[in-house]
Amino acid sequence: GQQVMQIPQYQHVQEGEDFTTYCNSSTTLSNIQWYKQRPGGHPVFLIQLVKSGEVKKQKRLTFQFGEAKKNSSLHITATQTTDVGTYFCAEDGSSNTGKLIFGQGTTLQVKP
């Protein structure tokens, strides 16, 4: 079935260091969404990428969609303790039903 592979599974950084998580698919993605889940919380939508090569920024967060639309990344510059959580990429698995296929997630720990 459809799968989105996400790495790394865990990342521990010192506050102020950068962080990147990567998503890869063997098939071309129609779009990709990114969600953040705080410990004990629910997934919260961050952004959606649709176009090949698209780059979007939200303050310290930079999201990229690969030229071939088979990979995506989320980069956080100068992490803060508030960035702690699990970051999931999610593929819109069907053009008609809204089904999301989530990656395994990258759990970010930030040491103050």
Add this chain to the structure above:
Amino acid sequence: EPEVTQTPSHQVTQMGQEVILRCVPISNHLYFYWYRQILGQKVEFLVSFYNNEISEKSEIFDDQFSVERPDGSNFTLKIRSTKLEDSAMYFCASSATNSNQPQHFGDGTRLSIL
């Protein structure tokens, strides 16, 4: 800001019993979803629902599961004959349209099967 609400926040049930998890999607949203997250694992799609019928379901969503929109506001997930492996966090989500739209998740119901 409108949000998806789920009740109960925690449900403890004996194996073999039936449970109903409840959700109130955002009022002007038309598409509703249930997802499951086993502790420490990824979020898994269960079912999507539109216009009072299931539009897609996963392999997990077998005959043990059913969904219903009994009135204009509630969206329920029923699990019959619960098994130990049904223990997980169940998230309800809704979106304004079917694709290329953010999905808004509720806080989830933690289901514990004993």
